[in-house]
Amino acid sequence: MNIKLYMAKIIVLLLISITTSKAQFLDEFNKDKIDGWFAMVGDGTPEMRIISQEDYATIFIDGTKDKYNVYWTLIKRDVTKWLDLTKLKDSNFQLRVEAKVRVHNAPRRLNFMVNTNRTVNFHIDLMEFDIPDTTNWHVISMTTKKFDAKPGDTVYVQMAATDYGLEKYQIDIDYYRADIVNIKEAGPDKGILVPYHPPIPNLKNFANQLAVKHDCVINLDFPEVNFNDLHIKERNENIFVLDINTNQWGILRWDFSKYRDAKITEAGLLELTSQSVTLGGNYVKALGEDFGMEFGKVRVIEILSGDPLWDQSTVTYNTLTQNEKYSNVFNTQMVYDFDVEEGPVGKNYITISKPVLQRLVDGTTKGLLIRPLGAVDASFYASENQDESNSAKLYFNNSNGN
Structure with missing residues (x-):
């Protein structure tokens, strides 16, 4: 060769x-x-x-x-x-x-x-x-x-x-x-x-705004007690709140019957309005910067099981969970952790991903749980107040079904 x-x-x-x-x-x-x-x-x-x-x-x-x-x-x-x-x-x-x-x-x-x-x-x-x-x-x-x-x-x-x-x-x-x-x-x-932590869009981009139908808090120390009358005094008026802390969490449920066949097209937003917030604690000094920065927030979680038709006037921790353990009722991986607007009347807009919204509309996800991540005491306006502009809402877009 x-x-x-x-x-x-x-x-x-x-x-x-x-x-x-x-x-x-x-x-x-x-x-x-x-x-x-x-x-x-x-x-x-x-x-x-x-x-x-x-x-x-x-x-x-x-x-x-x-x-x-x-x-x-x-x-x-x-x-x-x-x-x-x-x-x-x-x-x-x-x-x-x-x-x-x-x-x-x-x-x-x-x-x-x-x-x-x-x-x-x-x-x-x-x-x-x-x-x-x-x-x-x-x-x-x-x-x-x-x-x-x-x-x-x-x-x-x-x-x-x-x-x-x-x-x-x-x-x-x-x-x-x-x-x-x-x-x-x-x-x-x-x-x-x-997408990881996308920017918050303009509310005008959403065709649908749906107010929460039922909201309440559940208390781990008093699991048999209903707290729908939880309130504070503001200018001699009772202001109903969802007050969350280490052992007390907020729960939210919507009526999606109008959107029964809806197909969600993109991520939406959850709106919560702060009434008062107590924050503090040097987590970074105690835990280091990367670890410590995770705390002082509020965590949004899917409710996957339990009583799907709980009523705010009667719900308790026990009736919601039906005596099942935490991980059988709530998704142990959160939807989103957010920094709370300290208010008063601070508007919190939390991204709810497209698949989570679809599960909410379909009924696969029964509602949302909000609980603190760290030593946070936060009160959000509840739906019982006359001023409905401050109650929890979902913003979303869909391709069909209203």
Whole structure:
């Protein structure tokens, strides 16, 4: 064989090999051991491990030793050698990550995040996904918008589960893929995407405004007592409030009969109006900056079970929960944590994601629970007041059904 022809073939084979090696990263978790991935936890004391099963991997999360349920757990790995980062010089190319997952508690959210050794803001390339059931495998994917990576950087991909609760949980992964894709050819991302902390839109953008039908507080110390008459004196007038603290939480329920067949088109807003708020505590000094900043907020949670038709004039903790344990009634992963407007008459607008709104409309989610995260004592105006402008409301858009 001509030596020049031979060398030319060798060069072609090498180029093919290099191109192939940088085509994409794909882990199908079909080996005896997990290779290249490492687990990380933070903002609490959860435990986490990832093990190989038959043709998939399982993440085990143990929250039983945690106290506050603001923790994060994630798996992460370096995928640099599989990616051609020079493509990112062209704005038509971005990094896409994709996985096929199954959860054992639902509904739950997972999130993707990608970053490099130079990343400072870890929330830029982050997307959450709503996983609605425990029976099906779900393909989820995220494509970056302006991923800041260049040749010489180390690129990390990860998948995280945050604030899952104080029990034990499992997440199965069939595969994880990472690739530099042409965004004009790749098609839309997969799964039920839940953008992380989107900006609050103008209320005029919403066609529907629905006032709460029933609202009350439930008290863990007095689980048999109804507190619908909870009030304060304001200018010699009784002002009815939803006063929440460590052992007393607010509950909200709407009448969606008018929207029985509605299909929610986008995220909406929950409006709560503050009457008075007591805040304080140097959490950062005691717990550190990243952990401490999680507190001094109010948490919004889905009510998934219990009495679906509770009445504000009679509901108690016991009647709502029907003597079931907390995790059987309330989603242990919150919808949203928000900083409270201290008021008075402070307007709080909390993003309610599209899938959560759809579950509320469908009746899968029975209502919303509001409880403090930290030593917070907050009072919100209740629906019993004559001034209905300050009662809880939902703002949303839908494509049909009124």
